[in-house]
Amino acid sequence: MTPDEDPTADFLAEVRAPETPWRRDLPPGEQAPERAERPERWGRTRAAGRAAAQAAPYLQAAALAAWLASGAFDDGSGPDGSS
Numbered sequence: 001m002t003p004d005e006d007p008t009a010d011f012l013a014e015v016r017a018p019e020t021p022w023r024r025d026l027p028p029g030e031q032a033p034e035r036a037e038r039p040e041r042w043g044r045t046r047a048a049g050r051a052a053a054q055a056a057p058y059l060q061a062a063a064l065a066a067w068l069a070s071g072a073f074d075d076g077s078g079p080d081g082s083s
Helices: 007-015 043-072
Strands: none
């Protein structure tokens, strides 16, 4: 097989997409096209994460208060309820 008969190169030449305007060098003075705005994919997830992060200290304080209150009202009867 000679270098001119490369089937891989022939295949790639057939399937290669034409050069797109944003993939070539711009002439001097020409501005690049504006980037399209992408919709926010994780907006609700991030908002829920921020809300959980803001609420975490209050939840920890409530859990600590409940744990302390359960110890304060313990009558010392033990785990099975008998003295």
